[in-house]
Amino acid sequence: MKKAAIISALKAQLGCPQQRVKKQLVAVATKRKNNTTGYQALASCKVDFSKKQSVIKVSPQQEQLAQRFSLPANVKLNADTAQPNSNGLTELLGSITNPTEERNLALLFLDIRNFTAIMELHPAQTVLQIVRLLFLMFSKSIKENGGRIIETGGDSVYAVFGLDNPFNAVGNSVTASHSILADLDTFNTLYATPQFGLDLEIGIGLHKGRVAVSYSDLDYGHLTVMGLPVNIAARLQSATKELNNTIVISDEAYRTLEPNDTTAATLIRLKGISDPVAVRLLGHPYHNGVSATA
Structure with missing residues (x-):
């Protein structure tokens, strides 16, 4: 499989920005080449992307905060003043950082x-x-x-x-x-x-x-x-x-x-x-x- 195809596959699977995936691939290759131990270089995104698209209900104010982050491509924010998910923003922001x-x-x-x-x-x-x-x-x-x-x-x-x-x-x-x-x-x-x-x-x-x-x-x-x-x-x-x-x-x-x-x-x-x-x-x-x- 060509490098571009590998990057695209990883991007689709993990929902990470392409540039970050490239960095992870380089880190993994370097770590394997040097045969070192310790922390794994590839830390996958923690958001669950098993579904085609995740819809997170938030309030309009929460949406303003969430938009300040680079959210995964298949996460959609739904600003709903009537029924916002009170835990939605917490779960989302807690899952987009490294483990x-x-x-x-x-x-x-x-x-x-x-x-x-x-x-x-x-x-x-x-x-x-x-x-x-x-x-x-x-x-x-x-x-x-x-x-x-x-x-x-x-x-x-x-x-x-x-x-x-x-x-x-x-x-x-x-x-x-x-x-x-x-x-x-x-x-x-x-x-x-x-x-x-x-x-x-x-x-x-x-x-x-x-x-x-x-x-x-x-x-x-x-x-x-x-x-x-x-x-x-x-x-x-x-x-x-x-x-x-x-x-x-x-x-x-x-x-x-x-x-x-x-x-x-x-x-x-x-x-x-x-x-x-x-x-x-x-x-x-x-x-x-x-x-x-x-």
């Missing part, structure tokens, strides 16, 4: 300290080059220990561990964190300090928990991982400044590594988190003390 599943993952947030001060002292092009080099090193440590980078933004990295192999996900995140710190020391000694007079430092927050995992609906192939544990991990990264330690891990995650440790954890308050969180310090104090800021 989501819950996973138990280890979470890592990393941020470069004193980034604003660095930007004030050096041209943006220089800073961008330094950040790119750092992220290349950090990415290698993360991937070597079974992690996957979910997001990067400015001077920060967000990664998860346990997507493909849940065994020892927390331990792998800790190993990756220490590897990152070792690489940073070498980078400072051989490059950042002699070339630019910089003593770069980072903060790392580690946590674990059940989170929602899905492919992004905006950028196919890009994973989205969300949930309260993600927020806590991000706040733990911020807490490295006040605790003057480069790695802060939640006691909940730490207990999976050292369940028999009888030493007391430290309770701290995190912005936006109702209850205090018990933490452990696994890194070292900042070279410049607690004044290290973002």
